[in-house]
Structures are given as structure tokens and as C-alpha cells.
Amino acid sequence: MSTLQHDPRDQVRVLDEDGEVVGEIPDLSDGELVEMYRQMRLARHFDKRAVSLQRQGRMGTYPPLSGQEGAQIGSAYALDEDDWLFPSYREHGAGVVRGLPLKQTLLYWMGHEDGNKMDEGVNIFPVAVPISTQILHATGAAWASKLKGENRAFICYFGDGGTSEGDFHEGLNFAGVFDTPNVFFCNNNQWAISVPRERQTASETIAQKAIAYGFDGVQVDGMDPLAVYAVTRAAVEKAKNPEEGQRRPTLVEAVQYRFGAHTTADDPTVYRDAEEVERWKAKDPIPRLEKFLRNTGRLDDEAVDGIRQSVEDEVAEAIREAEAVERPEPSEMFEHVYESLPEDLREQRASLEALREQYGDEAFLRE
Amino acid sequence: MSTLQHDPRDQVRVLDEDGEVVGEIPDLSDGELVEMYRQMRLARHFDKRAVSLQRQGRMGTYPPLSGQEGAQIGSAYALDEDDWLFPSYREHGAGVVRGLPLKQTLLYWMGHEDGNKMDEGVNIFPVAVPISTQILHATGAAWASKLKGENRAFICYFGDGGTSEGDFHEGLNFAGVFDTPNVFFCNNNQWAISVPRERQTASETIAQKAIAYGFDGVQVDGMDPLAVYAVTRAAVEKAKNPEEGQRRPTLVEAVQYRFGAHTTADDPTVYRDAEEVERWKAKDPIPRLEKFLRNTGRLDDEAVDGIRQSVEDEVAEAIREAEAVERPEPSEMFEHVYESLPEDLREQRASLEALREQYGDEAFLRE
Amino acid sequence: MATQQTTTQNLTLVQAVRDGLYTEMSRDSDVLVLGEDVGKNGGVFRATEGLYDEFGPDRVIDTPLAESGIVGTAIGMAAYGLKPVPEIQFMGFIYPAFDQIVSHAARLRTRSRGRFTCPLVVRAPYGGGIRAPEHHSESKEAFFAHEPGLKVVIPSTPHDTKGLLISAIRDPDPVVFLEPKLIYRAFRGDVPEDDYTVPIGEAAVRREGTDISVFTWGAMTRPTLEAAENLAEAGVDCEVVDLRTMSPLDRETIVESFKKTGRAAVVHEAPKTGGLGGEIASIIQEEALLYQEAPVERIAGFDTPFPLYALEDYYLPSVARVEEGIRNAVEF
């Protein structure tokens, strides 16, 4: 819990860039540590394949996550079974940890609404494209949970750019006032598309913004999965069982870097140096955790190889499944607008069906 | 300038509740000090009369300011000639200091748009009814001024409730990033209609919210006009000539109390104790400054009496003038929608005029 | 639709709002209200009076002053199984919450393919005529009616207010519930004490007539009916239809009435251009052009910002303007 008492300027760290221990290793079993490593590799490989699918025209615009696996997996791993996760649009890795099949993520970015349909029991909110709007949903859901007398934590992800939106402010302010069990997790990856972190705000850290809301803020090395785990775990525990005088919410600033483009539609070489990218690549969370696990005898060549293979298989299978899904029926557009379809929508649906009948699908599809 | 270096929790004070000096008297001439006193009395008397006009049905809903004269006059007095003022809807007193005739304020609350029409040379933005929206305008104007190479300060008023809106956050954040010459002046009068300050935010002070934007925040006794003057003056100077490494904007939290109702449509006894009101009335800024001025030989009975009389005359004259103004021509509704009237608006105006011709004004006016 | 009506009370429209909230909150512990000044103060129009004492601070919640926050957190609550009824103090202050309403409340069901729903009711007093300051008189129901996924309701009588509000709260989808504040206290009407519903999506014929169909809603219903009575003396028999739901529109009633009369007018406070008058006229000519004997007359607010109150009586459709408009359509 003490991690949260840090001055926001003291970045929390557990492993350094070489995988050497510089903080307190969190209380995780060997199996869990290796599983975290596997999830990070899975996210990285998924990302590579997704970018390539987009290049081949097999998928639409896609937002890559490489470099951010430490923050995503470390934080999602710190949640308890019943806790809830509110993603932005980049948390494909965090999603997997919490039970979202890769196939769903693929489908979503292939333009199918079904990709956003979580199974019952998967406590993940749909992707939020409009920046920071999900923060209010996370605060409201956490508040509802508290009113219901539950004891759950609600983690919400957003970027450094997202801290500039009014909804960030209103969401954190409500959380402070109503003392809701939220973990506000800022993936500060230094860039909001082409806008650097210094242009988002004049505050030295993002963590210190918590002072405006009367609760803790903490800055963590976001490319150190164990530090992220420790900080998030402490925040989750505080959300559920705050000490006397403590407020439940926490703002976590996970300092990290996106190695690739903002989305596949973006060309980062226009706005940032190769040198900067290299500097951050030295902090890559995956080799870092791998070194630590090898150094401490938790992982060897054989195990790493097995993981690589299983990860590749898993992603390949997800792609096969997603691509096997047919284009949705056009009439699905009319489903789920309301619980029951009003008369005029029924007519519109019928008119679309009649036109398809008459002219065939070729009359609609462009390209 | 040192006032700005205070920890936000150290409230700046100059006079105590009995008018005794407990800080540094700002560098103001005797005449200026007495003038500040007069302006506060003018504001107080205006307020009393305006409330009574509303009760008599001679004016619409009106937001009283009694109790807040110290903050309004102290701060407006600290501006230089060329500086700009962005009010909320309660700064009738600050307006007067900056050259806005009382007649205008009356007209506005009597439902005439002309009340909001500032004369050229009066550097005041129109009343902003939607809470905190004016903060962005003040930031934008200050930014424009800086881009033009001017050296002016822009003070913007808003309430404690106003700090919860997204526009507060976005406005202060832009000001920090673009280092604009703004003084963000929060009239923390403890209440946003019926919602107490503690329900607005969990942060201990409002001043500390400046930490989120990378610039100074300072809390001042808002019922101490000299402390308000000192703090605002320092902020204005910093806005124009920051020291190396200082950011231009400042967030000032002026702690104060509204003695009366939120507006004439509000009944504060529903949500707050008479005892609380009495406690704050002991801090009334007017007797406080009066005591100081009398104690230091700057004011005597005769002068006070003269001020009372001149203030009453001035307000009475303003009311006479305002009430002599006729109801605007209905066609004025169509003026100033655009610089030049589009065809359909021209037709709408003509149809209104034709109807008035035919049916007379009685056919329109209700009651 | 009304269930058995044991006792009735004689309530104003705003009291009927309160009674609707009270009734539904008593019945369903998932219902809660939140907003600015809704708690101890009972709302600036007293629409939530006494609810705080009755249901406590966890169900009648004074929030910070932040409309996006109010609606955005209500969306989170609704998705999480509660039935929040956020209040926006005046419709002119709903815009900070516009993004949350149109991008999220309206889309949560479709976005999640039904896994999450958003059963909330955004209440807001709307409309002019109360000598209020700027931004306190807007009437922009058309904004919300243009957004798929929302329902938009505007009552005009105490009875309908309670019944429609209960329907809105029970509705599985988000409803924007606009209350005509001009007539919050203008008159009283019988309101059953029990709970009952008035269905969303059904217009009410307030006056039957044969010469022209006049479509209106909310606070404009009264001057329209008054104009209809005046015109009756002059031999013009108006049918007055109170639409009550702006989305989805009751096209059947609109078209049926029009087919009977062959002439129509629409009366609304909102600016004419882009207002729902255009939508209604358009539906009429789409469905019943062959019956149409005159242009559908739009009697509406002017295409100007709502003026400060010295001129508001000239802005709002008055009885005389309504009469004139109807006469135009009849004499065409």
C-alpha cells in the first residue's frame, strides 16, 4: 500500500532496464510471473499480426500497442475476479488478461459490431473511441457498485492526451466527491498522435493532477510490469478497503512509450525522431521481464520457445476464426437501436431488404 | 509577488475581522483606499435596491452580491487601465470599478439585451450565464493578446461551483500550456446555489487545483479587500512580467460568503443555517475596511456620511435612467443575429411587423 | 393503459413530476435522481421536493456542477443496473452533456450489441415565457429527435406528466424528458395517486375538428387550444393534436388526422428552421400528399437566438400568431 504514499515525482520501479531488481518484487507465484510474461508476448505478437493484416487490406484502421504491454498486462493482472475494466481503444492486451477473446478484438477492427459484444461474465466495457468519455462511465459504474453494497474495483484506461478533456476532470472530481472505488490508469505513452506530452499540459507530472481531486496520484514506470502490478494492486486494495481518512480512488500515471504508429493510418516519422524511439526501445518491457525471469531461474530457453510457439498458434487461430465470420446481415443495423424496433425503423428495414432483393448486394457495395 | 509563492493552504490576509492590520498594506494612496471603500458601499447599496426592485416586480430574477464586495472591488481595482475583465453573472461591483454604468447592469436584469452592450473602451466581456464557459473565452483572448505582442492581463471570475465544469479544466490547462496572461479568480462563496463547497470537490482547497496546470495557486481571504488587492495585483504583474521559470497564469481562490440568496428566485433558508450566515457576517468586508480607514485617520463620520449620500444618489439616478428606457422594438430581436440579415430572417421580421400592425401589441403581450 | 385509478389528486404539472418520481422510486429501489440542487433544496423548481427526506442522500443526490459528469456517470450507473434520472437544471445547460447523450447514452445498446443498456431518463425543464435570464428559455427538442437511439418526450398536462415519466423510467432505453416550465404551475389537473403509465409514442387528440389538424406539444398546447376555441367562433373547426412524444413520432395519428382535415399547422417554440415542424410537414406530404389542400403552416419561434425577456412575448408563438397561421392554412 505504501507505494501510493509516494510523492508523485518519485516514479515507482521494481525492475530496471536490464531486469535487475531495484524495488520490491510483488507477491506473485512463479506460475503467475511466467503467465504475465506469456500474456505480454501474446499481446506483442497479436499486435504484429494485426498491423500486417491491416497492411494486406484484411482489416481496417488498427491502433497498435507495442511497447505498452507492461502497463496493460501488469495492471490488468492486478484486478480481482469480479473487478471491472473500462478500456480506451488500445487495451487489446489488458482485454485478453480479463477474458476477451482475440477473435473479438479482430472482429471489432474488421468493422463488426459483434467484436464489442462481451460475453456475460466478461467484465469489460465496450471500446470507447471518443477520448476520455469512458472515465465518467467508469466512475458511474463504480458508484453504482458502491451503492449496491458490493466491493469491487473499477479500472479505467486513458492516454496522456485524454487528461486534457473536460470529461477527465469531471470524472475524477465526481470520484473524489463520491469516494468511488476507481483506479484511473493513465497510459502516458508520451504522444497523443503527434502532440507531445509537454503540449498536453504544463504540469510536471500527470500523477500530480490527483491533488486537484483530493486523492492519491502515483507515477510508475509503465514499462516495468512488476512495478505496474504493484502500484495497481495497491490501488485496487485501497479502492476496496481504504484506511481511515483515505479516499478510494487513485490516479496512476504509467510512464511508457508506443513503439509504433498511433494507428495504421498514422506516420510517426513526421513528428518524432528515430533516436527517441530507440531510446525508449531500450526500456522494452518484454526482454526486461524475461531477463528477470531467466536470472531467477523461472524461465529457460525451452520454456521461452514453448511460449513463442503457443502464442503464434493462438493468434493464428484467432485470425482464422475472425476471418471465417461472414459480413453481418445488413438488417443487423436495425437491431439494438432500441430494445424493440419502432414502426418507422421497421419500415426502413423493410425498404432496405426490398432494395437488396431487387438490385442485389452489388448495388450497395462500393469499391 | 511573494504572495504567490505561498502554499495554497496559507490564506493571504492583510486586515483581520476587526480591521486590524495582520499583513502588509498594499501600496495604495489614501484616495485610492477611500475610493475602494466607496465602491464597496456603492455595490452594497446597489444590491439592496436591485433586490427590492425585483420584489416590486420592476426587474426580473437578479443575483445579489452582498458579502462579496471585498473580492470584487479588491480584485478589479488591481487591474491596469488596458486590462480585461471576464465576468460571470454576479460581478456588478467589479463592473462598476471598470467603467460599466449601473444603468447597464439594471437594464440587463430588466431583460434588455442593451444592458450587455459595453461601450467601446470598456474592457468587459458580456455576462456569462452558462457556468465557467467564459473561462475559455478569457484564455483565448489573453492568448490572442499575447500573440499580438500586447502586455495586458485578463481576469476571469467564476464560482466555487464553476470549478467542477470541464471548461474550467480545459481553460486552465490551455492557459498553462500556452502561458497566457490570465488571472483566474474563483469567488469561493461556499455555495453553488444549495450545494456546499465540500460537495463540489474533495480537494482541500480550490487553490491547489493549480498544481494540475503547472502554475501558481493562492488562497486569499476574499472578505479582506486589501488582501485581495495584493494577491490580484501580484498576479497581474506576474501575468505581464513573469520571472524566469514562472508561468504567467494564476489561480486565485478568494474565500468568502454570499450573505443573501443565490438569486431572487432562491430561498437559502432551505439549505443553510442562520447561524452559519451570522458567522460569516462577522467578516463583512465593508465595516472591516471602514474600521481600518477610520483607525488610520483616512476616514471620519463626515466623509462616511458623504459617501453614503453620494452612493444613494448614484444608484437612484441609475434606476431612474434604466426605468426610463422603453421596451426595445420587437424587431431588435433580428438585429445582430448576423452582421447582415439573411433573406428568411428579413421575411420573418416583416411577418412579425405585419402581425403587430394588424393585431396590436396586446395580441402578443401576456399577463 | 392506466391501471385502476383509486384516488386522484389535483396537481400542477411540476407536482406531477415529483409525484411520478416519488411513485416510481417507492416501487423500484433501483431508481435514483441526481443533479444540481435536487437534494436538500428539492430542485430549483421544486420538482424533487421532499424526495431527499423520503429516500435519503444515496437516492437523491446533489452532484458537483458538471452536466457531462451528471449524465456520464448516470450512463455508467444505468449500464451497471440502476435506473438513474439525472436532472439538467435548464435545457440551455444540457449542451455540456450533449456528447454523453448522443455519443454514449444513445449508442451503448447498439455498440455492445445489447450486452449493456442505458435505461436512464434525462429530465430538463425547457421553453420560454418565464422572464428568465439568457439560456433559460431554449426549446431544442429537434436536436435530440435527430439522434437515433434516444426517445424524446414532452408532456403538457399533469396527468400525462406522471404517466409518461413513469413510462420513461421503466423504458429500457434512454429518454430525454423535457418539461414545459412555463406551465409548471399554470393550472392543475387530476392525477391518480397510484402508479400508471401513459405510453411513449402515442399522440393525444386534445380537440376533435374537421377543418384543419394542428400539431403541437408542451407549453404551446394551451395557446393552440385557445386559438382553436377563438377560431371555432369564426367557424373554423380545428383538430388539435398534442404529440407528447417527439421521438418516435406518432406518424399514424398525424397522418390519420391530416387525411381527415386535409390541412395542417404545426406550432412549436423552437426556431422554425430545422425544427420538428419541418419533419412533421414532410411526413404529411410523404404519406398524404393527395389529401393536402394547403401548405402545412409552421408557426414557430423565429430563427434568432431566444431574446432576453423584454421581447420574449414577441418571440413565442402567441394566440394571435397561432390563429393567423391557422387561418392562412384554412384560407389557402
Add this chain to the structure above:
Amino acid sequence: MATQQTTTQNLTLVQAVRDGLYTEMSRDSDVLVLGEDVGKNGGVFRATEGLYDEFGPDRVIDTPLAESGIVGTAIGMAAYGLKPVPEIQFMGFIYPAFDQIVSHAARLRTRSRGRFTCPLVVRAPYGGGIRAPEHHSESKEAFFAHEPGLKVVIPSTPHDTKGLLISAIRDPDPVVFLEPKLIYRAFRGDVPEDDYTVPIGEAAVRREGTDISVFTWGAMTRPTLEAAENLAEAGVDCEVVDLRTMSPLDRETIVESFKKTGRAAVVHEAPKTGGLGGEIASIIQEEALLYQEAPVERIAGFDTPFPLYALEDYYLPSVARVEEGIRNAVEF
């Protein structure tokens, strides 16, 4: 209106946006652009490419990620004598700025009785068809056309884009300038290098015809013209009118064209209900009912949220749907 046209370039629509900005920024040092990624990155669609290098960071400004902040500070700048051109990255993200646009930009002149004005241009790419994620395809021009005090412009050709953008920047009032991103790069057109203006408020007849008037704008202009050509082969002679300005509408051209043909269709991407199709149909029957031989056909987006891209081709009016709609009106 065009001034003498020395040299012309062959530009795409998005290049014409850039050229319009470049031209006006060169001429008037009060013009500046601000928004997300407009600076070094040159805009996510490259609409501001090279401007940062040309005019520097004080006139091509990357802002924090906050739309209300972008428009709200631009209002302050405009009131203070500059001519800001804020960019909203996609129309689906304009709603956080909705309050600043409708409550402030639109009202500053009237509120201050002309002492302060708000000469800004809010640019935003709008519309579907580019296989983009959620919220990247909206087309809600009707929201802005319903707000008095705003002008709303939507170009459909490179030539008009530059000329209308320059007009918008020079306009003394706030303009919402919506760019059809589907055709940002779909074709090229001749664009004079000099500065010239295309007047706001004037529609353009893109194809003369005698059987039916088809009103459209933006990206829908192309499928509409294509449908018109197809129908010509079948003997239906369409007049296609590109409205170009959605507020104020060019009622004269609309009515004139309609009086000639007696039949009409409106084609837009926005949801049908509450869209500008209703407004246009309503104007037609108000002004020319006696000429009307068939209902005005509205060929529009469905009243559903814009779907993810797997289905967007079914949502958007296709050439076939346009043809079908026109045929309905002609065969009525």
C-alpha cells in the same frame, strides 16, 4: 464572384482546403489555425500540410486534446480580433464543443449587441464511407443548421472548397465548415491559384433537368449525379442541385428549380428523421405546393447509429437507392 483567374492547379478536395487556408493566411496575418495534430503532423488528413513550416507555431497551433477548449479559446481569440480556424478532427468529436458553438459562438454578436463578434470557422471532416472506426462517420449538419447565428457550409468540389473556405474565413460571423472526407481524394478539379470566393448561401445547379429536382450536398453529390446519368438513359431528366450552404439555405434556387420540375428528392447521409431533408421538403410545400406533383422523396441515412464499417455501404445512400427514390417521385 471569382476574381481574375491567372493560373489554375489540379487539386483534390483536401488539397483545396489546404490551399484555401494557405491563401487566406498569406493574405491576412490575423488568420490562424488550431487543433489536434494540425501543426507538425499537418493534420490527420493532411489538410494543414506544410502550413506549420510556412507560418510557424504561433499561427498553426497544436493544442491539447480538448474540443471545448479548442473552440472556446478560438471564440476568445475571435472576439479579440483574430480570425481563428479551429479544426475538429472528425465531426463525431465535435460534441464536447457543442456548448461553445451553440451557446457562445452563435450568440456573442447578439448578446453583446454587436460589440463583440465571432468571425471563426470551425472545420471538421464529416460523413461515412472510409472504413473508419466508430464515431468517424457522422453527418449531423442538421444540428448546426437549427441554431440561429451560425452558418453551415459543405462543399463538394475542389473549386468550391477553396472559394467557400475563403468566404467563410472572411465572413464576419461563425461558420461551421464541414468537409466531405469520403471525397477528400476521390478526384481532382481545377482550382485557381489566386484567391477567390464562392459566396455562402448560394446553391449550384450541377445538372439541369426538367423532370425532377434532386437536392443534395457534400459527398452525396457524386452518387446523385451518377444516378441522374443512369436515369437519363431511362428517359428521366434530373436537375441536380448541390446546396453547398446548409444555413442559410438558398430557398430561391430550391423553389425555382422545383417550380420548373414539380417533383423533388433530397439525398443526404444523415439520419432521415430530423435531417435537413424534412426542412427542404417543408420549404417546397410552403412555397410551391401548387406545383407539387409528388411527395418530396427523402433518400437518407437510416434512423440508426452509423454502423461499423462492415455495413456502412448499406447505410449510406447508394446510387441504386438514389435511383429508386427518384423513380418513386417521378412515377408517383
